[in-house]
Amino acid sequence: MTRHTLQGRDDAELLWFRRRGMLRAAAAWTTLGGFAAAWAQQRSNVVELVGDAQVNGRRATPATAIQTGDAVETGPGSNLVFVIGTTAFQVRQNSRLVVERGATLHSVGVLRLLTGAVASVWGRGPHRTIVTPTLTAGIRGTGVYTEVFPAQASRSYFCNCYGTVELQAGRDRAVSRADYHQSFWGEAEPKAGRLLTPAQAINHTDEELEFLARLVDQRTTWQVLGRKGVKDGNGSMDENPAQARPASAR
Template identity: 70%
Template sequence: MTQHHLQGRTEAEVLWFQRRGFLQAAAAWTAAGGFGSAFAQRRSNIVELRGDATLNGLPVTRDTVIQTGDELQTGPGSTLVFVIGSAAFQVRQNTRLQVERGNTLNAVSLLRLVTGAVASVWGKGEPRRIVTPTLTAGIRGTGVYTEVFPEQQMRSYFCNCYGVVDMAAGPDRLVSRSTYHQAFWGEVQPRDGRVLTPAKAINHTDEELEALAALVGQRTAWQESGRKGTKDDGGYSR
């Protein structure tokens, strides 16, 4: 188990992939053919649901189908894991997000995170964006973790766990190329003249990115290369 640092999150939230219920559900999801089979058979694309969540204001059940264009909200102590197309998502408790539609029903063009946190893995394809109150990330095929901190005036955190991401916050722009966790803060007010600042890796683990990647038939960059780097706050130097 890789080391991880928590900031305002609980150990249980980042160890969701270890639960027997999820492991059984993930195995069943894969054995049943994944998203393609679920879509063809009009089955739910939810892999795991614990606690309460709403979809467009209505309660989510294990039979709910989540589509692009939907708005999701999770309650206290809840977690939601689902797949749309070639993208997999794990939504933390007390999170509100919108999944906007791309060129097709099963293509996510934009994930708008209003508050809370989500870990996600995205297959290769057309450029897509993750938007928070203080930053925008243009992504291709990548694994990322995104969190909005309402207690810090909606300050946003973004970790490019692996892949290439076009980062923007206010006037700041950069391209993040990462094979092992390159993280940033989207500041509410400039710090040392910047609103896009380096951050440490917090509130997520290698293993949960690996679990999400497996749901869409992928592997993380460190799984493919067989080696890992160093989690640090060198967002501008690596």
């Protein structure tokens, strides 16, 4: 597995994609035709649920259908993987989020993460948004990891694992273009006068993004290019990129 740095989480949370049950569930999801077939056949779009989760305040089961507009909450030790349209989500334990409707019933327009963490892969489509207490990210087709740290006044972490993302924290704005993990903090309080600051790549792996991409018939940029960069949060395939990171300067 690729190198990763942990902050407030452990390896077990990042190894969900290795479980036999998850592998069987993902194979069945793909074989049965993915989201379009699940919706047409009125089947659940939950690929795997381990532990306790709630959807709109009601306990979720593997047969639950999660729709745009739903509020989702996971409990301690839980893991939830689901797909809506061309977007795949992996929700870590102790998370609360809302998937708001986009242009159609089967497209997510806004992912509003209140606390916890979500890895997600978004297929190409219209402008969509991820919102945390301290950061907003406008995305199109990309793979990202988002986490909110309630013990740090809801300081938010955001990694543009690949693709192009427009970021905003307070008055600070940046356009992130990444082939391989470009990471940011959305600060709760200014640091050196800034609310959007550079970060290291933490708490997620390449394999998680690759797994989610397969669920929606996608591939990550590093899979397409056949190579990887240095996972230091810079976002480049080069160890010493020519351009400065977008959150490093005004």
